[in-house]
Amino acid sequence: MNNENIIIQLNTVFRDVFNDNKIMVEARTVSSDIDGWDSLMHISLISAIENEFDIKFSMKDIVGMKNVGEMIEIIERECRENM
Amino acid sequence: MIFTSVTFIIFIAIIFAIYYAIPKKYQWILLLVGSYAFYMWQIPWYACFLLYSTSITWIFSRLIGNNNENLVKYRSTEEYRSLEKENKLLFKNKTQLKNRNLLVLCLACNIGLLAVLKYTNFAIITLNSLGSNLQLIDRLILPIGISFYIFQSTGYIIDVYRESISPQHNFFKYALFVSFFPQISMGPIGRYDRLAPQLYAQHSFDYDQFTFGLMRMLLGFFKKLAIADILGVYVNAVYADTSSVRGITITIATILYALQLYADFSGYTDIALGIGNCLGIKLDENFKQPYFSRSIPEYWRRWHISLGAWFKDYLFLPILRSSWCMKVGKFLSRKGYKRLSQLVTTIIGLSITWFLTGLWHGASWTFILWGLWFGIFIILSTISSKFYPPNKGILLILNKNKYWHLIQILRTDFVVCLSYILFRSTDLENLMNILFVLFRRFSISNSSQLMTNVLPRTNWALLFLCLLIVFIIEIIDMQGGFLSFLVKTKKITRWFIIYFFIFLIYLCTDISLSTANFLYFDF
Numbered sequence: 001m002n003n004e005n006i007i008i009q010l011n012t013v014f015r016d017v018f019n020d021n022k023i024m025v026e027a028r029t030v031s032s033d034i035d036g037w038d039s040l041m042h043i044s045l046i047s048a049i050e051n052e053f054d055i056k057f058s059m060k061d062i063v064g065m066k067n068v069g070e071m072i073e074i075i076e077r078e079c080r081e082n083m
Numbered sequence: 084m085i086f087t088s089v090t091f092i093i094f095i096a097i098i099f100a101i102y103y104a105i106p107k108k109y110q111w112i113l114l115l116v117g118s119y120a121f122y123m124w125q126i127p128w129y130a131c132f133l134l135y136s137t138s139i140t141w142i143f144s145r146l147i148g149n150n151n152e153n154l155v156k157y158r159s160t161e162e163y164r165s166l167e168k169e170n171k172l173l174f175k176n177k178t179q180l181k182n183r184n185l186l187v188l189c190l191a192c193n194i195g196l197l198a199v200l201k202y203t204n205f206a207i208i209t210l211n212s213l214g215s216n217l218q219l220i221d222r223l224i225l226p227i228g229i230s231f232y233i234f235q236s237t238g239y240i241i242d243v244y245r246e247s248i249s250p251q252h253n254f255f256k257y258a259l260f261v262s263f264f265p266q267i268s269m270g271p272i273g274r275y276d277r278l279a280p281q282l283y284a285q286h287s288f289d290y291d292q293f294t295f296g297l298m299r300m301l302l303g304f305f306k307k308l309a310i311a312d313i314l315g316v317y318v319n320a321v322y323a324d325t326s327s328v329r330g331i332t333i334t335i336a337t338i339l340y341a342l343q344l345y346a347d348f349s350g351y352t353d354i355a356l357g358i359g360n361c362l363g364i365k366l367d368e369n370f371k372q373p374y375f376s377r378s379i380p381e382y383w384r385r386w387h388i389s390l391g392a393w394f395k396d397y398l399f400l401p402i403l404r405s406s407w408c409m410k411v412g413k414f415l416s417r418k419g420y421k422r423l424s425q426l427v428t429t430i431i432g433l434s435i436t437w438f439l440t441g442l443w444h445g446a447s448w449t450f451i452l453w454g455l456w457f458g459i460f461i462i463l464s465t466i467s468s469k470f471y472p473p474n475k476g477i478l479l480i481l482n483k484n485k486y487w488h489l490i491q492i493l494r495t496d497f498v499v500c501l502s503y504i505l506f507r508s509t510d511l512e513n514l515m516n517i518l519f520v521l522f523r524r525f526s527i528s529n530s531s532q533l534m535t536n537v538l539p540r541t542n543w544a545l546l547f548l549c550l551l552i553v554f555i556i557e558i559i560d561m562q563g564g565f566l567s568f569l570v571k572t573k574k575i576t577r578w579f580i581i582y583f584f585i586f587l588i589y590l591c592t593d594i595s596l597s598t599a600n601f602l603y604f605d606f
Contacts, residue, residue, distance in 0.1 A: 038380065039399065040465060064247060
């Protein structure tokens, strides 16, 4: 799965979790760019991404990711390891 | 050693002088020696607890680190590559289980020490109220900063366990990370990945950074000596005998206590961060104008930031990600309650987190109630944001209105001030008495008499001038930073402002006549 496919799927998850169809995420998107992206929503988002991509994030990844770009890298890594 | 004592000023002057005079590779050793000297100044044997926590955490971090290293080494061997996928996973899980056991043991040793020293008598009192007849232990002591350095150590070992950081191999370097003197008494609770590299780095003298640090320290002294200690004179007088005062007096004292606590704690933080700047070390910010927050969750992202972040990263998120919590969520989802499942797990996580946040502040039911008070408001805020998203409908229009912001700020400060009644009460009986006075004897007559009895009118005028100055500083801080603004001003203006602060501190220390300790020292 390449980065472009991941970001398209990720955007759908973001729109669903934040209930906002205007969201357009990109690699440099950070939590302050999206209304309501606090620690609670972060966990909801992580669970939704895990379901979507059938992967499991570690606590190191959950706490450490700084932007959507890092999120994509982790998703790509986990998908690769699952194959 | 108290930050506002003359001894401390001499101490840091000596540290600064030696720090920049010795070869840079020895700077971290000086900081370690200085940190232990600072900690052992008043009661030397308290360092035994610090040394115990440091040693335990360091040993366990090395053991966990060795297991991880062995796993990485084994992964690069032919033997590992030839294993089936299930066996690879089995090997990884075995290492993880080993590390988890080590982590639990380390946490038990560290948190266990804190629990014994801080909560034994509280447990005895609680059990006695339920019918037991146990004797209180008189000889229990609470070493300064223990709640802070144990949390810092705990954060470190969890980070090693999560493989977010590599363990420090040098025991003495790790000891410096735990004991660094500006932050050991009252935080900010440091994170190893941000703080440690700075502690071990070699620093050259930087005039701009050094003077910036001194100005930040001056601001801290101003908040503590010119505001917190003077407000403390009135607040302490009111809260010392709540049965003989009126409700309005308690109300005023509680509002002033909110200001005292902020001036005291953020003043300490300014001094700590200022010392850090002087040494070329950037400590984490702990406050971002919390009384301008528009909601309680936002308030907790701006008040005692390092503690809130600690509880979020090392307790709240792990609870939400724990297998039992996720099972509850999945069970409700399967039954068709998807939105409710998120809400229930969040409420479980928040309730545990805020119960423990309250308990961390003190071994008393009033502190636990204080924590739960915030927990309730954060849960309510979470629920309301699910049903009324801030980016939709009327709230979207209101959120763009400045007057609505002001109403939200006042509403938040009202809830925070009410929480301080719980925070300042000595026990449940005292709390009941305060609430009785507040609601049954709320008379505005004679309310100013105690104020002028405790402090003359001229001193109140001076105090309100100092409060106004801090208010203006907070506003400038929100626009980009008061000290950055001060640095950019003309030299003559800058020095005038600095001397004006020193003059105010001189006037105010004459009023309070105290060398009052910082409020968070007790935690």
